[in-house]
Amino acid sequence: MTLGALAATGQGHHRGGVGVALPNVSRAPYAGYFGPDADTAKMLEQMLTDPSSGMDAPAAILVETVQGEGGLNVASAQWLRRVAALARKHGALLIVDDIQAGCGRTGPFFSFEDTGVIPDIVTLAKSLSGFGLPLAVTLMKPELDAWKPGEHNGTFRGNGHAFVTAAAALEKFWRDPEFENSLRERGRYLDRRLNDIADKHEEDELTVKGRGMIRGIDVGDGDLASEIVAAAFERGRVIETSGGNGEVVKVLAPLNIGESDFRRGLDILAEAVAEVLGSQTAVAAE
Amino acid sequence: MTLGALAATGQGHHRGGVGVALPNVSRAPYAGYFGPDADTAKMLEQMLTDPSSGMDAPAAILVETVQGEGGLNVASAQWLRRVAALARKHGALLIVDDIQAGCGRTGPFFSFEDTGVIPDIVTLAKSLSGFGLPLAVTLMKPELDAWKPGEHNGTFRGNGHAFVTAAAALEKFWRDPEFENSLRERGRYLDRRLNDIADKHEEDELTVKGRGMIRGIDVGDGDLASEIVAAAFERGRVIETSGGNGEVVKVLAPLNIGESDFRRGLDILAEAVAEVLGSQTAVAAE
């Protein structure tokens, strides 16, 4: 919610809370933004190459592999590789914002590992501390660190408590390759459950969004999504929405959630969807 | 070349001369920018409607009906009407920059007259004074004039000399509907001559651009266009280029140019093109 971060976000809601111009950022449509037939990577290339496009040469291209707040849209590996190549060609750094999709959320530790893309800068936060403590890091290639000593510090940087828990979480979970396998397994289970819900309400044209353990159901309408959230809340389940109009009910379960908890949570989601969408039949757990 | 105007231009060349951020402007692709199959008016609508697109609600939409410096691209009446409707729907003013395409350049006095679009603000300059004197005006609906007395004035506003010549030019030329007819006639002649040139060099895939008396030939390459300009200059003819890479040789003849002058000028252009593109046969005048 800082001026710099808000300059970079697409969300009008959050930008609206600022009251000053937020310059120095150009926007380009995400993968699939104009539908399956429009090649947005090619559009970006055209704008970067055309000296009259109005898009200044960027210092960096900032991208999520899965749009966390933007509706769980997923960029293909090919699209990401093309954007990475465009960044390199035009002298721009590639920044992957892995705050939501990183830390194993899509399976591997970094969400881009399977694509072959090597970002210049990666941002991480959320579950990084392994303990709910505030901890965010910006990883960068060493040659990019141009700050002078103490030029960008502050009282609460480098929280010692969070360093300890984050190190423990990395060592406990990521030392054993089995953890990544379990994440992929949980992701497949989640995919199956969400598709079950969508299938149960075929007439409502629900769309399952996201990847791995960052998933959701696009119910097409923010008000509907809010009703589902409220119905889940009545059943003791806190769940959030995502997307430009809050139309995606978003599942971001703990990565190490136990099997019964996960099942129970998704049962509640299924019941909430059924209640709101008026399904007659109870939704059976897997 | 002021900071405000440069903020609004797409041209990187001119923006590059500034050295400071030029904020408060979002850009959207022009009619046909992504090829004939991509509907850029629809793209703009999607971005304006999506609260998460990153495009702030605009105070105004600024558009040319024919892109003067941008390569003589022509927006269809339908595209302009859709953009005008989008502006109205989203509470934005519609500004038509008619500096190059206005004052009869496309036929009627305002370039948008045939489209049914009524802009809120229109900018005019160039041949407005009828005498080469510096004169530019910003027409606006009276209710939009929010300036206090003297809040936006200066020593050289309201140049008396140019007011006299501009009034004379308007009265002399535009009182008689015959003038507009003659413009349309000259436009047709120009169109024929440019297409003749393009046809003569079929293998070079030249494209005739523009509308009325704001026309040009896209030769596909800025260096080639510069050679043609140089060859015309050798023959006593000053001609300019347009387009992101200067790839369009641009014909902006005086609106009241005499028949023989016009023919001679276009003969020279044809000869220059022929010389540069290596045509064997002399190009005959009409």
Added chain:
Amino acid sequence: MTLGALAATGQGHHRGGVGVALPNVSRAPYAGYFGPDADTAKMLEQMLTDPSSGMDAPAAILVETVQGEGGLNVASAQWLRRVAALARKHGALLIVDDIQAGCGRTGPFFSFEDTGVIPDIVTLAKSLSGFGLPLAVTLMKPELDAWKPGEHNGTFRGNGHAFVTAAAALEKFWRDPEFENSLRERGRYLDRRLNDIADKHEEDELTVKGRGMIRGIDVGDGDLASEIVAAAFERGRVIETSGGNGEVVKVLAPLNIGESDFRRGLDILAEAVAEVLGSQTAVAAE
């Protein structure tokens, strides 16, 4: 009235007509701004030297030798030399805005000639064309011209007509040193007349401001100044005000004004002041 110029002006009235942030400019108090005992050049030095003052290292220091719109405040030669030295010491260019005070207005062609200061950039306009035509120039040391060809041009730059009249004016008036002598003579006459007016209304504490032929009377109150302007207008004399609250009645007569016209104009000003300030005795012409 461009965004760049408005960013640099101190006048809130004109800045208020913009509606966007006008960044990249820091302000420092002018000579005498905080009274005769406060050394504003020293204050500027302190702020430029203190890394914690909040004033970024400037690319240039922009200054008038006499504040045209700011109330005809006059910087001493010593103050200007100190500011020039500060600019040099801190790697900033020195820009003298000589639009009002230049072209002989204070005696010599450039208002800073008598100070020994050599600016890096000088702006000139107003009477430069010698004919009321719009003409402004920015003089700069050749090594400062970093623009690429055509990067900062426009249709109405280099107005041919004004070039001819400006060259004629320079040659006619400035070839003969007698012209500069006559300017200094007129300035002395103007000074005498304005001081006569101030003396006549001693109880009103009028202050004569400015230098040479850029002079005025500070009547302490914008409303009072407006009444004097109106009273002069009733007598066929157009006169303007200056200063933050428009409290200075400003005399900017033509530099080559004839003796009788000048006397008559100042008689009218004296009468207008007398009428408004309620003087009993008629103000005699010199």
Added chain:
Amino acid sequence: MTLGALAATGQGHHRGGVGVALPNVSRAPYAGYFGPDADTAKMLEQMLTDPSSGMDAPAAILVETVQGEGGLNVASAQWLRRVAALARKHGALLIVDDIQAGCGRTGPFFSFEDTGVIPDIVTLAKSLSGFGLPLAVTLMKPELDAWKPGEHNGTFRGNGHAFVTAAAALEKFWRDPEFENSLRERGRYLDRRLNDIADKHEEDELTVKGRGMIRGIDVGDGDLASEIVAAAFERGRVIETSGGNGEVVKVLAPLNIGESDFRRGLDILAEAVAEVLGSQTAVAAE
């Protein structure tokens, strides 16, 4: 270190790490900035009142009662009251940045309590959590909260752990008025010890800065201060510097520091100063 905070800081060092313009902030000299004879509150009043000063009407005036990073300069109660009155008169909110000086650091919980000034907004952080956890709050009058629900939130706001420890700290320490008395007592002790050090090195013209438990010694030179810091570090004592050139050795001991720890820490500081300034005699503890 966010763009918004950096826009507001005076420190060139931190601003230099940004690389973009930081607009929307005007600066005014702090109490005493131009020496004891210059009335900077009056200067601010002149600039706010003069429509031609170049200072836009502020939305808020942001001030510290003791400049934490700016060199432990102390504003008098009278100066703060005058600035508060100026804010009210000009329709600006008064924001007191109490991050360093608040939470009892100067004696009372808020550093401005003894002045009668009631800010519209107060910022608090640092020792607020009572436990070294990251916790910062912005207190504002309820009618100023114009944010929509969720418009300005984030994953790590409202850290539960810090809420618990902060509440405990407030209840444990501030419930008993004796705590505030003990702070004032510690402040007097600190004042005495620092003045002892300054007296011991009379020829070096050391100046004791700050108020209460936010104190330091201005040694006149950043390099000298760094040497003292290094000498203290050799003795097992971490101490920081403050001021535009880092010329103030800054004592920000824990508010509840025990008597022997406090004495030992100040002994070390005295020894470090003596070592660096070359004093022959050992500095005795109180």
